Amino acid sequence: MTLMTPQAYRKSLERDLNLFMFGDKVKDYWKHPIIKPSINTVAKIYELAQMNEYQDIMTATSHLTKDQVNRFTHLHVNGDDLVKKVQMQRLVGQHTGTCFQRCVGFDAGNTMYATTYNIDKAIGTNYHERFKSYWEEIQEQDLMVAGSMTDPKGDRSKRPPDQDDPDLYLHVVDRSDDGIVVRGAKAHQTGLVNSHRTIVMPTLSLRKGEEDYAVSFGMDITAKGVTMIYGRQPSDLRKIYDDIEDTGNIKFGSQEVFLVFDDVFIPKEQVFMDGEIEFTGGLVNRFASYHRNSYGGCKPGKGDVYIGAAALAAQSNGLSGKVSHIKDKLVEMTVLNETIFSGGVASSALGTKNEAGLYEVDSLLANVTKQNVTRFPYEIRRLVEDLAGGIIATLPSHADFKSEAVGNLLQKYLQTDCETPVEDRFKLIRLIENLTIGTGSIAYTTESLHGAGSPQAQRIMISRQGDFDKKIQLVKKILDTSDSIKS
Ligand code: SF4
Ligand code: FE
DSSP states (O other): OOOOOHHHHHHHTOSOOOEEETTEEOSSGGGOTTTHHHHHHHHHHHHHHHSGGGHHHHEEEOTTTOSEEEGGGOOOOSHHHHHHHHHHHHHHHHHHSSOOOOHHHHHHHHHHHHHHHHHHHHHOOOHHHHHHHHHHHHHHHTOOEEEEOOOOOSSTTSOGGGSSSGGGSOEEEEEOSSEEEEEEEEEEEETOTTOSEEEEOOSSOOOTTOGGGOEEEEEETTOTTEEEEEOOOTTTTHHHHSOGGGGSSSSOOOOEEEEEEEEEEEEGGGEEEESOGGGHHHHHHHHHHHHHHHHHHHHHHHHHHHHHHHHHHHHHTTOOTTSHHHHHHHHHHHHHHHHHHHHHHHHHHTOEEOTTSOEEOOHHHHHHHHHHHTTHHHHHHHHHHHHHOGGGGTOOOHHHHHOTTTHHHHHHHTOOSTTSOHHHHHHHHHHHHHHHTSTHHIIIIIHHHHTTSOHHHHHHHHHHHSOHHHHHHHHHHHHTOTTSOOO
16 A cells, blocks of 8 residues: 555655745745645645545555555546546545645646657657656655646747747757756646646647757656745735734645746656657647546535535524525525536546546536636635625734733624634634635635636637537538438
């Protein structure tokens, strides 16, 4: 059995990283109050995988190692794996109420397994065996893997080689028998700091003359030449200067960094694509479909926490779910949340086997799911704010509640029903603040809009896969018009 314990995971992060925050290098980052919540979140994944009641969802048997592995390192060998993927994401979202950061590498692994197979079959390279060995190590050691796709992109109207600065898209700057040297950057790196490795992939379909940009590889986070710059989040300084209660989600959080590759050497055993432009479009689409399907699992899990918080807020205000407009709002949130999950499950359930022997999600349904995710969480958030009341934006600090001078005033005037201690009400309001307008809102709204591709990216895919011609033919057949295809 190769499941890492949460304790071993925490210990494995005790290493030196070239990580910067607020202009300074971060020492002992695993102890940093701003970073720790994101580590706690991933540790929760390792914890859930150890629990008997979640073994079926959180673990699987690897077809590579023949051993039990954490499902976040699993390659989908049947349709059931795809369904359990979104069930697992929902479960982890329910336990943390935030982004749990382990899905990008998961989706990248499944993408590169199939893409390396396709490249080898077409042109006789040996990327697939390399990738399998690399991924076997990940499964055997139960490593946390990130995924790195989004280049800074510079002037969006120009192709990568036409940028004023060629490094605005990550590219190969040197090659030898031993490996390659890469330069560039990747933005929006979810959970990178608390990962062991990352799978790097190109961000767009590349053309002739752009071979140096068609590169994919695996990399240790500690590689020489890597720089990470920590992304700010709303109210992040509360984690340093205020009582823990003022952070809202007192245990869990997520994390994003900007990643720079300053002539990083990648050994050839870790290179999974180098110049094969014709496979970049397929790679990007495959990854996008897997990752858009992931949102059909993670967002409903977080959504459950949003709905629970709204219901609890109403209850602690003395208004139970029996009040008709409150009940109706909880129903509306549930409809939206379960619609997202339905898309996740459906895109998994209609998955098909690819040439490499893995299962891929239904791309059209995954894109439609993600398109819904760009909208529904905003409405759910609005309804949570509605039920929680304006106090989410005006509540005094925890220090005021503890204060000898004014604490008793807050205790007196912020009591509601006699069953809810004011302290518990304080915690709930802070959690809702976190989820709606604070740190937690990143993972539920902005992330929902732009993560796994901004809304227009899905609409392009939907327009390609919507098969409007076939639908025209259906109508012509019903009308029995002259050029219809008779059946
Ligand atoms: Fe996973 Fe969702 Fe976070 Fe993406 S946003 S890494 S799918 S939890
Ligand atoms: Fe994401």
